[in-house]
Amino acid sequence: MPQKNPRRNAFYAQSGGVTPVINASACGVIETARANRGAIGKVLAGRNGIIGALREELINTGRETPAAIRGLMHTPAGAFGSCRHKMKSLEENRAEYERLIEVFHAHDIGYFFYNGGGDSADTCLKVSQLGEALGYPIQAIHVPKTIDNDLPLTDNSPGFGSVAKYVAVSTREAAMDVASMCETSTKVFILEVMGRHAGWIAAAGGLAGEGPAEAPHVILFPEIAFDRERFLRKVDATVKKVGYCVIVASEGAQYADGTFLADAGTRDAFGHAQLGGVAPTLAHMVRSELGYKHHWAVADYLQRSARHIASQTDLDQAYAVGRAAVEFALAGHNAVMPAIVRGKGKRYRWSIGEAPLAKVANREKKMPRRYISRDGFGITAAAREYLTPLIQGEAYPPYADGLPRYPALKLELVPPRLKQRFDV
Amino acid sequence: MPQKNPRRNAFYAQSGGVTPVINASACGVIETARANRGAIGKVLAGRNGIIGALREELINTGRETPAAIRGLMHTPAGAFGSCRHKMKSLEENRAEYERLIEVFHAHDIGYFFYNGGGDSADTCLKVSQLGEALGYPIQAIHVPKTIDNDLPLTDNSPGFGSVAKYVAVSTREAAMDVASMCETSTKVFILEVMGRHAGWIAAAGGLAGEGPAEAPHVILFPEIAFDRERFLRKVDATVKKVGYCVIVASEGAQYADGTFLADAGTRDAFGHAQLGGVAPTLAHMVRSELGYKHHWAVADYLQRSARHIASQTDLDQAYAVGRAAVEFALAGHNAVMPAIVRGKGKRYRWSIGEAPLAKVANREKKMPRRYISRDGFGITAAAREYLTPLIQGEAYPPYADGLPRYPALKLELVPPRLKQRFDV
Numbered sequence: 001m002p003q004k005n006p007r008r009n010a011f012y013a014q015s016g017g018v019t020p021v022i023n024a025s026a027c028g029v030i031e032t033a034r035a036n037r038g039a040i041g042k043v044l045a046g047r048n049g050i051i052g053a054l055r056e057e058l059i060n061t062g063r064e065t066p067a068a069i070r071g072l073m074h075t076p077a078g079a080f081g082s083c084r085h086k087m088k089s090l091e092e093n094r095a096e097y098e099r100l101i102e103v104f105h106a107h108d109i110g111y112f113f114y115n116g117g118g119d120s121a122d123t124c125l126k127v128s129q130l131g132e133a134l135g136y137p138i139q140a141i142h143v144p145k146t147i148d149n150d151l152p153l154t155d156n157s158p159g160f161g162s163v164a165k166y167v168a169v170s171t172r173e174a175a176m177d178v179a180s181m182c183e184t185s186t187k188v189f190i191l192e193v194m195g196r197h198a199g200w201i202a203a204a205g206g207l208a209g210e211g212p213a214e215a216p217h218v219i220l221f222p223e224i225a226f227d228r229e230r231f232l233r234k235v236d237a238t239v240k241k242v243g244y245c246v247i248v249a250s251e252g253a254q255y256a257d258g259t260f261l262a263d264a265g266t267r268d269a270f271g272h273a274q275l276g277g278v279a280p281t282l283a284h285m286v287r288s289e290l291g292y293k294h295h296w297a298v299a300d301y302l303q304r305s306a307r308h309i310a311s312q313t314d315l316d317q318a319y320a321v322g323r324a325a326v327e328f329a330l331a332g333h334n335a336v337m338p339a340i341v342r343g344k345g346k347r348y349r350w351s352i353g354e355a356p357l358a359k360v361a362n363r364e365k366k367m368p369r370r371y372i373s374r375d376g377f378g379i380t381a382a383a384r385e386y387l388t389p390l391i392q393g394e395a396y397p398p399y400a401d402g403l404p405r406y407p408a409l410k411l412e413l414v415p416p417r418l419k420q421r422f423d424v
Numbered sequence: 425m426p427q428k429n430p431r432r433n434a435f436y437a438q439s440g441g442v443t444p445v446i447n448a449s450a451c452g453v454i455e456t457a458r459a460n461r462g463a464i465g466k467v468l469a470g471r472n473g474i475i476g477a478l479r480e481e482l483i484n485t486g487r488e489t490p491a492a493i494r495g496l497m498h499t500p501a502g503a504f505g506s507c508r509h510k511m512k513s514l515e516e517n518r519a520e521y522e523r524l525i526e527v528f529h530a531h532d533i534g535y536f537f538y539n540g541g542g543d544s545a546d547t548c549l550k551v552s553q554l555g556e557a558l559g560y561p562i563q564a565i566h567v568p569k570t571i572d573n574d575l576p577l578t579d580n581s582p583g584f585g586s587v588a589k590y591v592a593v594s595t596r597e598a599a600m601d602v603a604s605m606c607e608t609s610t611k612v613f614i615l616e617v618m619g620r621h622a623g624w625i626a627a628a629g630g631l632a633g634e635g636p637a638e639a640p641h642v643i644l645f646p647e648i649a650f651d652r653e654r655f656l657r658k659v660d661a662t663v664k665k666v667g668y669c670v671i672v673a674s675e676g677a678q679y680a681d682g683t684f685l686a687d688a689g690t691r692d693a694f695g696h697a698q699l700g701g702v703a704p705t706l707a708h709m710v711r712s713e714l715g716y717k718h719h720w721a722v723a724d725y726l727q728r729s730a731r732h733i734a735s736q737t738d739l740d741q742a743y744a745v746g747r748a749a750v751e752f753a754l755a756g757h758n759a760v761m762p763a764i765v766r767g768k769g770k771r772y773r774w775s776i777g778e779a780p781l782a783k784v785a786n787r788e789k790k791m792p793r794r795y796i797s798r799d800g801f802g803i804t805a806a807a808r809e810y811l812t813p814l815i816q817g818e819a820y821p822p823y824a825d826g827l828p829r830y831p832a833l834k835l836e837l838v839p840p841r842l843k844q845r846f847d848v
Binding site for chain 2: 014079169279306401
């Protein structure tokens with residue numbers, strides 16, 4: 001086992017679904033590590049996430065120019081690759097943890113920065129315990145990220161604000177389209193958005209209207225049991241009153257018994273159902289029961305990669321949690337996560353706090369009932385107050401030839417030091 | 425019948441599917457008319473398009489402030505409402521034309537500006553003949569607009585460039601998302617785009633990659649007969665070679681016998697099939713035949729209302745055709761359409777020309793074969809050369825509170841002068 005070394009290296013990995021601003025967190029980690037060269041060595045990024053550590057595929061971020069690292073601020077998706085690989089418990093899969101230690105030891109890694117959501121917080125927590133459990137000293141800091149906004153102990157999750165902005169803007173635009181043609185054409189428009197078991201992203205669609213009278217007229221939250229008859233009555237009444245009806249439906253919308261409106265039938269590596277197809281399901285319902293002409297859109301990856309319309313607030317926060325993660329590590333902390341703390345007072349202010357990972361892992365923060373209107377189809381003033389600051393500011397990427405321009409990273413792997421390969 | 429009056433009023437209407445920049449054409453018409461107050465009276469806009477004329481629901485644009493009219497430049501959808509109402513021939517529906525004349529006569533309308541696509545060009549042509557056929561003097565100018573880019577005699581159609589930019593940007597962003605997670609997650613991503621029988625919008629997705637090796641790896645054009653086996657072989661080979669496969673599919677993709685991949689079974693007022701659902705159809709094919717994990721998105725109205733990422737070139741051209749329409753009218757022309765003319769030479773230049781409506785109406789301009797790669801799954805260098813200038817420049821709308829801010833129009837109707845109502 002290595003001795004405490006004042007300049008041990010850091011491992012950084014992206015985990016789970018990517019966001020429009022996850023690379024801003026990477027930028028925060030790398031730039032802050034570079035600014036503290038006396039205390040921290042190389043930042044080695046896992047190629048395709050944690051499996052890059054298991055396979056000893058470590059990207060030497062030291063080979064990237066400062067401009068390329070800065071360019072991460074406007075680059076969507078996962079610049080180093082991400083994966084959905086859930087580490088089981090130490091008891092269930094000791095071999096994976098021992099392999100991690102082997103690789104970390106070989107590359108003198110003393111800091112583990114894991115950029116992910118709830119499942120990743122759990123992995124990060126397990127890694128933070130390698131010192132006690134297996135005698136390998138490491139500090140593990142979780143860098144929060146999830147478009148679903150379902151992480152506890154942080155006011156919001158980096159990644160969510162940009163998706164919220166995309167969904168709010170897109171809903172407003174599409175609603176205007178429907179409104180301008182509803183007299184003779186489409187009466188019902190359905191936009192399906194992500195969010196899994198939490199309705200935060202769907203709620204963001206609610207920002208498109210200034211109040212409950214404006215589109216979207218119906219939001220379907222996973223938190224509110226779907227009632228087919230009530231839904232159809234609401235849609236019909238809205239078309240009769242307003243002339244058209246705009247619906248924002250969460251992919252996680254479900255019946256009272258927990259059945260998803262559209263379960264694609266497949267499961268991801270974490271065992272979660274792969275959702276999709278709520279919009280066409282609802283469209284079919286509307287047409288067969290009400291007979292209205294409809295259109296539907298499924299934003300899917302478009303929403304979570306839409307860096308072109310990222311929220312400046314979200315971008316700032318994504319960078320800040322990356323920076324804070326390194327600062328916490330340098331201060332000797334372990335098993336923590338930088339959290340976004342909302343200030344008191346009318347004007348939105350935020351700062352970075354610190355949350356213990358043990359309380360973060362594997363807990364989903366759903367929409368509180370008080371954020372959902374009494375009839376279950378809209379958002380309340382309290383929800384608007386919470387959501388609005390998160391979509392403030394337009395952080396446009398630079399363009400060349402009509403398209404966003406992203407930095408070209410070298411993504412050079414450090415030479416492997418272990419003889420043995422490891423199959424993931 | 426009224427005598428030639430030096431200050432007769434103008435009628436302006438939006439027709440068919442709206443675009444991110446159709447209101448810029450309205451702005452061009454209204455501002456140019458205002459700049460020529462000595463020669464042209466009020467601009468009366470049809471509420472919900474041509475049916476506003478039939479119903480004598482005429483919006484007095486003179487009541488709008490210059491700032492509100494300028495605000496049309498960044499407002500998506502149809503600010504005055506649009507409709508899909510095809511006027512039949514004079515022989516088939518003389519009553520509608522006589523009603524139009526009644527309304528035009530009552531409001532001293534001598535100019536007819538019709539902002540639409542191919543079907544509307546046909547209506548505009550018929551209106552232009554009212555002088556000869558029914559003795560009512562009117563000048564009818566068609567203002568071109570269609571996201572499908574299928575109008576003949578103009579190098580491109582206003583509205584297309586912005587949708588092309590949206591699709592190219594979104595494809596690039598989503599492709600990066602897929603690339604960064606394909607090692608353990610989604611291998612095949614399908615984006616369904618609009619375009620009807622023409623593959624122009626799908627082709628724009630091809631701009632996302634710098635060359636044929638980059639995503640999107642497969643584009644499905646309506647112009648190329650869909651061959652299930654060839655498609656699946658191409659997808660499989662791409663996943664095996666690149667690690668993932670991004671597909672941009674036109675809603676109009678069809679088999680050799682003309683059957684659409686996904687015909688929703690409903691028809692619009694023009695008798696066209698209402699398309700949708702190509703992406704899930706392809707996704708099902710990929711999963712059942714190849715077994716790859718997939719995701720799919722359907723952009724639907726999001727693409728044609730996405731003013732937040734409009735092309736500056738497109739916006740400029742949309743304004744220019746509106747302005748030119750009024751100038752042509754003032755010069756005494758009839759039955760014409762301002763057309764966009766591409767200059768010779770390497771650097772992209774455009775100017776406004778004039779096309780006779782008789783040659784525009786009811787003709788679809790499809791993608792030429794030389795714009796489609798030999799294997800039918802991509803675009804050629806010639807297509808890139810044609811498309812790239814059209815997406816240049818980012819014409820961002822102003823934002824307030826994180827969302828685009830649009831002008832509040834009064835949309836005041838002029839008092840009706842006719843006793844009789846008319847049912848459309």
